[in-house]
Amino acid sequence: xxxxxxxxxxxxxxxxxxxxxxxxxxxxxxxxxxxxxxxxxxxxxxxxxxxxxxxxxxxxxxxxxxxxxxxxxxxxxxxxxxxxxxxxxxxxxxxxxxxxxxxxxxxxxxxxxxxxxxxxxxxxxxxxxxxxxxxxxxxxxxxxxxxxxxxxxxxxxxxxxxxxxxxxxxxxxxxxxxxxxxxxxxxxxxxxxxxxxxxxxxxxxxxxxxxxxxxxxxxxxxxxxxxxxxxxxxxxxxxxxxxxxxxxxxxxxxxxxxxxxxxxx
Amino acid sequence: xxxxxxxxxxxxxxxxxxxxxxxxxxxxxxxxxxxxxxxxxxxxxxxxxxxxxxxxxxxxxxxxxxxxxxxxxxxxxxxxxxxxxxxxxxxxxxxxxxxxxxxxxxxxxxxxxxxxxxxxxxxxxxxxxxxxxxxxxxxxxxxxxxxxxxxxxxxxxxxxxxxxxxxxxxxxxxxxxxxxxxxxxxxxxxxxxxxxxxxxxxxxxxxxxxxxxxxxxxxxxxxxxxxxxxxxxxxxxxxxxxxxxxxxxxxxxxxxxxxxxxxxxxxxxxxxxxxxxxxxxxxxxxxxxxxxxxxxxxxxxxxxxxxxxxxxxxxxxxxxxxxxxxxxxxxxxxxxxxxxxxxxxxxxxxxxxxxxxxxxxxxxxxxxxxxxxxxxxxxxxxxxxxxxxxxxxxxxxxxxxxxxxxxxxxxxxxxxxxxxxxxxxxxxxxxxxxxxxxxxxxxxxxxxxxxxxxxxxxxxxxxxxxxxxxxxxxxxxxxxxxxxxxxxxxxxxxxxxxxxxxxxxxxxxxxxxxxxxxxxxxxxxxxxxxxxxxxxxxxxxxxxxxxxxxxxxxxxxx
Numbered sequence: 001x002x003x004x005x006x007x008x009x010x011x012x013x014x015x016x017x018x019x020x021x022x023x024x025x026x027x028x029x030x031x032x033x034x035x036x037x038x039x040x041x042x043x044x045x046x047x048x049x050x051x052x053x054x055x056x057x058x059x060x061x062x063x064x065x066x067x068x069x070x071x072x073x074x075x076x077x078x079x080x081x082x083x084x085x086x087x088x089x090x091x092x093x094x095x096x097x098x099x100x101x102x103x104x105x106x107x108x109x110x111x112x113x114x115x116x117x118x119x120x121x122x123x124x125x126x127x128x129x130x131x132x133x134x135x136x137x138x139x140x141x142x143x144x145x146x147x148x149x150x151x152x153x154x155x156x157x158x159x160x161x162x163x164x165x166x167x168x169x170x171x172x173x174x175x176x177x178x179x180x181x182x183x184x185x186x187x188x189x190x191x192x193x194x195x196x197x198x199x200x201x202x203x204x205x206x207x208x209x210x211x212x213x214x215x216x217x218x219x220x221x222x223x224x225x226x227x228x229x230x231x232x233x234x235x236x237x238x239x240x241x242x243x244x245x246x247x248x249x250x251x252x253x254x255x256x257x258x259x260x261x262x263x264x265x
Numbered sequence: 266x267x268x269x270x271x272x273x274x275x276x277x278x279x280x281x282x283x284x285x286x287x288x289x290x291x292x293x294x295x296x297x298x299x300x301x302x303x304x305x306x307x308x309x310x311x312x313x314x315x316x317x318x319x320x321x322x323x324x325x326x327x328x329x330x331x332x333x334x335x336x337x338x339x340x341x342x343x344x345x346x347x348x349x350x351x352x353x354x355x356x357x358x359x360x361x362x363x364x365x366x367x368x369x370x371x372x373x374x375x376x377x378x379x380x381x382x383x384x385x386x387x388x389x390x391x392x393x394x395x396x397x398x399x400x401x402x403x404x405x406x407x408x409x410x411x412x413x414x415x416x417x418x419x420x421x422x423x424x425x426x427x428x429x430x431x432x433x434x435x436x437x438x439x440x441x442x443x444x445x446x447x448x449x450x451x452x453x454x455x456x457x458x459x460x461x462x463x464x465x466x467x468x469x470x471x472x473x474x475x476x477x478x479x480x481x482x483x484x485x486x487x488x489x490x491x492x493x494x495x496x497x498x499x500x501x502x503x504x505x506x507x508x509x510x511x512x513x514x515x516x517x518x519x520x521x522x523x524x525x526x527x528x529x530x531x532x533x534x535x536x537x538x539x540x541x542x543x544x545x546x547x548x549x550x551x552x553x554x555x556x557x558x559x560x561x562x563x564x565x566x567x568x569x570x571x572x573x574x575x576x577x578x579x580x581x582x583x584x585x586x587x588x589x590x591x592x593x594x595x596x597x598x599x600x601x602x603x604x605x606x607x608x609x610x611x612x613x614x615x616x617x618x619x620x621x622x623x624x625x626x627x628x629x630x631x632x633x634x635x636x637x638x639x640x641x642x643x644x645x646x647x648x649x650x651x652x653x654x655x656x657x658x659x660x661x662x663x664x665x666x667x668x669x670x671x672x673x674x675x676x677x678x679x680x681x682x683x684x685x686x687x688x689x690x691x692x693x694x695x696x697x698x699x700x701x702x703x704x705x706x707x708x709x710x711x712x713x714x715x716x717x718x719x720x721x722x723x724x725x726x727x728x729x730x731x732x733x734x735x736x737x738x739x740x741x742x743x744x745x746x747x748x749x750x751x752x753x754x755x756x757x758x759x760x761x762x763x764x765x766x767x768x769x770x771x772x773x774x775x776x777x778x779x780x781x782x783x784x785x786x787x788x789x790x791x792x793x794x795x796x797x798x799x800x801x802x803x804x805x806x807x808x809x810x811x812x813x814x815x816x817x818x819x820x821x822x823x
């Protein structure tokens with residue numbers, strides 16, 4: 001096991017609020033890297049814009065902090081060009097499911113071997129508290145004063161419907177589960193979605209640490225993620241959110257296998 | 266006046282009637298028979314019906330520009346003649362079905378369909394047309410055999426034989442028409458290659474080391490995408506049809522970041538969606554090469570027509586201020602050369618590089634003597650543990666590493682950043698970084714592709730153009746051959762060399778020739794040099810200038 005310290009950035013001035021769920025995810029990510037013994041120069045984190053997208057600023061690996069919504073096209077291209085790199089596309093729910101919604105759909109179809117970590121706090125943080133695609137109906141925000149009118153986006157159901165190769169959800173408060181899923185996703189060959197539920201202590205007074213604990217459950221050990229019908233039923237249940245590897249499709253062909261290898265150096 | 270001997274053939278018919286096939290086969294037969302050939306097409310934005318036309322020029326000397334005149338018009342549907350009325354003269358001979366052509370003065374009724382049916386099927390009508398044209402120009406029969414074999418070889422012997430029979434039948438008819446055709450053959454033309462603008466851009470990109478294309482189809486830029494996809498296996502080019510142009514451009518930048526040499530091919534409307542990525546490229550100093558095939562806008566505009574209306578778009582694309590390079594080729598050789606050079610410049614200066622073409626150039630074919638191999642220049646370094654992606658340097662260019670090559674980590678950031686690539690709001694670092702990025706403009710100017718002067722060096726009248734219009738202007742000036750008249754073509758339209766001012770100040774009168782409504786290049790020259798650029802010859806009806814048309818305009822301007 002590598003020391004977690006090798007992924008530290010010295011003197012970084014972290015821009016998150018005290019108590020933010022992002023801190024937990026940062027530690028879980030670094031721990032997963034160290035347990036897998038990944039060299040910093042072999043990993044690329046591609047992020048978009050938002051508080052979650054600042055993640056690679058605080059992790060000493062290759063970084064592509066690009067534009068809002070565009071993590072997946074960039075990550076796909078990097079993987080196509082250099083398949084030996086471990087490529088992680090990491091951003092928030094607004095960036096991935098809102099601004100980048102079209103890329104989310106088509107990257108699942110293409111199935112490049114990348115990990116897509118989505119910090120899902122069900123609110124917009126950096127723009128100060130507006131609804132995100134995953135904000136529950138009825139929740140009042142700094143813009144939706146009478147509460148959100150529209151149904152939330154269900155990323156897990158969409159991913160299963162698109163026959164994604166690896167679909168998982170976790171809560172950042174469950175450290176071991178989250179580390180385990182990140183490690184599994186990195187080892188999985190194909191596109192892996194990990195939707196990480198997290199509180200926004202400043203702007204989301206509804207989906208709190210307590211709320212996540214009360215409204216989620218961890219899938220039992222004997223759960224078979226390869227059964228798509230059951231996975232879809234679980235994905236459709238928005239009353240009690242299942243955590244764990246919900247759907248696994250190992251037969252899906254990987255995008256870079258259809259592309260030529262190019263000489264880089 | 267030094268008019269060239271040119272025989273102009275126009276084929277006109279509905280979409281789906283196979284004009285394209287006739288053009289492909291006949292231009293090859295003509296070239297292989299030793300004639301200089303040129304072909305360009307204009308077509309409607311539809312898959313079937315309407316009326317499209319292709320012009321094929323045959324000449325003993327190289328000919329590379331659209332001409333208005335028609336010597337021989339081959340009519341394949343009933344609305345062809347009216348659409349071309351203003352190009353038909355007393356000398357135009359018109360061939361076609363009796364009911365299409367009988368009212369015309371110099372018409373020869375020939376039923377391609379009947380001749381084809383007499384050979385057993387209606388599907389040979391196009392082959393009969395190829396034959397008639399080949400007979401008129403006295404093409405070599407062995408050449409016809411070779412071209413037809415090559416074209417149909419995958420379809421089997423029967424298809425080859427039947428088509429050859431139809432062509433020979435047409436050939437005999439063509440000879441008997443006794444059309445006055447007096448163009449000399451030149452053996453050297455056989456060694457030339459025949460290609461169009463899209464192929465020239467694609468071949469140039471390959472020569473420049475392109476190994477990644479991500480794009481979304483859009484006329485007229487799709488053919489460059491298709492050509493690179495065809496070459497994917499031979500040259501190891503990664504090809505991605507992106508879900509939208511936003512993805513395409515972000516992918517290309519991701520690909521450069523990882524060490525590839527990537528291009529996107531698009532038109533104005535698609536490029537509008539890519540603008541945020543151009544700004545990203547400027548900020549993170551990760552290059553991108555953009556091929557933009559212009560067509561008339563705004564919005565959907567005239568999807569299959571031509572214009573030079575997107576210079577302003579690429580000049581100002583992307584929020585914020587950062588250097589960029591814009592090329593605009595006039596000829597196929599230049600399209601090839603600049604498309605290759607774009608990759609070397611992109612890699613060296615770490616900026617967005619544009620190759621600005623248009624529908625007219627992309628769809629124009631002619632024989633080209635030689636396309637030199639361009640040396641691929643690579644500037645990637647192996648990183649060390651303490652690598653700083655944005656090291657402040659005198660030139661403004663920071664050595665570019667890629668992830669996984671060397672011990673360092675490569676950190677790029679769309680936020681303002683310090684030398685390591687870390688987000689910062691420090692005002693001093695901000696100013697240092699802006700200045701560093703802008704210093705690259707001086708480096709680019711050191712290697713600027715210089716403008717090209719043509720005509721009388723002791724000029725008083727100077728015509729200025731860029732992109733495909735320059736080639737038409739050149740032929741017009743060459744044929745007028747008037748003293749004290751010259752032109753300058755700008756293959757690189759931004760940034761502009763200081764010498765531009767000297768060229769312009771020597772002239773008594775400067776006239777800009779452009780295919781857009783507002784004289785975008787003239788405006789740019791005024792912006793950069795404060796020179797009066799108010800004399801402008803502009804065209805924006807969706808069709809290119811013809812040599813004849815420009816000759817008139819030049820005479821009026823003197």
